[in-house]
Amino acid sequence: WSVILEDPACAAASKAAGDLDAALARGDAETQALEDALFSAAGEGLSRLVEHADEDAAFRADLGARLSPGAPQAGAAALHDLAEINLLLPAAAHLRIVQAAFARPVAMLTTEDLFEARKIYADAAREAPRAAVYCLLAIAARMPSPWLALSLYYHLARADDDDLPDARLDAALITETLFDDLESLARGLERDADEDDDIDDAAARIENVAEFAGGMIAEAEREGDGAAVSRIEASRDIAAAALSRFCEHALAAIRRNHPVRHAGGSSRLMTLRPDIDRAVDIRAGRQAREGAAFLIKAEKLGALLGRPDAVAGYGDAALTETRRYAGDLIAEIRAAEGTERTAARKRMDATLRAAEILLPASEIALLKERAAAAAVSA
16 A cells, blocks of 8 residues: 555556545545546556566565565565456456455355356456456355355356356366365375474364365265365375374373383382383473373364274274373382382372373272372382
8 A cells, every 4th residue: 555655656546545535534425436546546556566576676676675564575475466456456346246246154155146146257257357257256255164165166167158268267266276275274284293293273273174175075076076076085185194193193292291111129010110200291291181182082083084094093092001001100109108109199190180081080080099099008
């Protein structure tokens, strides 16, 4: 906006903006002509700026800096946005029609809606062919769930009107946008699962991918679009692999809360024994609880992705590990004396706090009773 108001190339747009401001300040009832004049002048000014930036690297760098003050690395993205705004300005009137005809949220597109969208697109294609596709994207963006816009793609993909030669190509941008979003979400999970063991928001993100993929598959199967279904299933595979990795991180977090050392001294355990000398780590306990909570959700997440095998065995492993460690701690409490017994009880308390979401309450209570009994043994 600062560029439009201040750059000499946009002098006419700046004047048009001033005229519109004055009309609004006066409370004029009709400002449509002034708004149209602003859009038209802005389009001419921005076209000059975009053309100059394409031809002159120094000017391009300066314009990028003006568009993103304080963030020079964002200059290229800001220039791209400016060019896209310039591209859609000729369709401003048609975008207003979209807003009026398709009030957000559009729960679904009826047959009547599809033909109305087709008419709006056809009008835009005649008057602003390069920007007509934005009318389709605007309708898609008004759907509560993005994949519901696929019905608009399939409707226009079947259009054989002579006055809609680019309908299929333009409508395909809806599907490509959806695929880009879905695949980006799945790849983001894949990247984070490999590079980071933080599972804090993993469940919500996986559920989002599962819902997105499931919605797209339902629409594609309704149209018999096997190619689209296969591509969506590939994203499900990526998300399922990430889910498996997050399950590994969750199980590892539980195990980190179960420190062990080799048996020795007065212990009656003959192999690895709980390391009661290591201080209880509050952070490790919190991560173990988060890991347990994730594994509780993992089976549902695998089912939502249609990939139950992705989580097979992790929940059972967590249960087996926790029960074994708690049992070893009870033996450790019974065998130890004095400060060692106190340390063993503290470790037991930390273990059961982390296991509360994993084990039934009755089992937690029984383990506490057994630990208390072991603590008073001779």
